[in-house]
Amino acid sequence: MSEASSRGTGGKPGNGRFEGTERYVATEDLMVAVNAAVALGRPLLVKGEPGTGKTVLAREIAMALGKPLIEWHIKSTTKAQHGLYEYDAVARLRDGQLGDERVKDIANYIHRGKLWNAFAADEQAVLLIDEIDKADIEFPNDLLLELDRMEFHVYETRETVVARNRPIVLITSNNEKELPDAFLRRCFFHYIRFPDAETMERIVGVHFPDLKKEMLRAALTAFYEIREVPGLKKKPSTSELLDWIKLLVVEDIPPEALKVTDKKDLIPPLYGALLKNEQDVHLFERLAFLARREGRA
Known part of the structure; x- marks a missing residue:
């Protein structure tokens, strides 16, 4: 279990013990x-x-x-x-x-x-x-x-x-x-520790209470799949996931666009919120290239 970032305040001050706040998921x-x-x-x-x-x-x-x-x-x-x-x-x-x-x-x-x-x-x-x-x-x-x-x-x-x-x-x-x-x-x-999927769902729910479940599941699936890619120099963090979801909502990206049904299209939309250096972007581009070449073989 893990903790995650908060971008606001809230809670019940002055009770003498820390038990998290309305804006911070504490394990x-x-x-x-x-x-x-x-x-x-x-x-x-x-x-x-x-x-x-x-x-x-x-x-x-x-x-x-x-x-x-x-x-x-x-x-x-x-x-x-x-x-x-x-x-x-x-x-x-x-x-x-x-x-x-x-x-x-x-x-x-x-x-x-x-x-x-x-x-x-x-x-x-x-x-x-x-x-x-x-x-x-x-x-x-x-x-x-x-x-x-x-x-x-x-x-x-x-x-x-x-x-x-x-x-x-x-x-x-x-x-x-x-x-x-x-x-x-x-x-x-x-x-x-980095939040597991269950904890991360609670964290996202704090920041985006109206996010549709289908979008939440698709975003979390894509996010954890990216983190598990071997050779990634910088794994995306909780704060970057929240930025990414915010952009997905603003740009009205459908959940279907996040599902990798074809290995030739591994780079997610608005990936700049998740991948923060050129090595990781090139890694995904190489993986997509190799997938395309295997498809032609």
């Missing part, structure tokens, strides 16, 4: 993982294929529990220090040359990061550290102490920032690189 094991991480006060590390709803999970947790959300999206250039604070020495030097009175207080040049904002929040917040594996290998280790003790020191102002309320921390990873063991030990782990 039992996901709900257990979220609530266990909250109870333990540990970061929840979520892995899974891109497009399976890892990032949006944080938004749905915040909505369901009635808590503010703070999002920190990691890039390859992101450093752990950015999440704490940044000291703008250049601005202070410039203001000093201009005779600005602000230079007398160094705190005017300290810019809070996402962790600081989460620590300083008046109520418990949900902190998303998104795609942690994009940063360099030292990034997770550089956050160990801060996430463990929920405090850090600001050397320029000689103050220690302590979390008013321990935030609910959700960390996502696409498995682009391995995370350090010391970091993993401090997390509660959950892997989002």
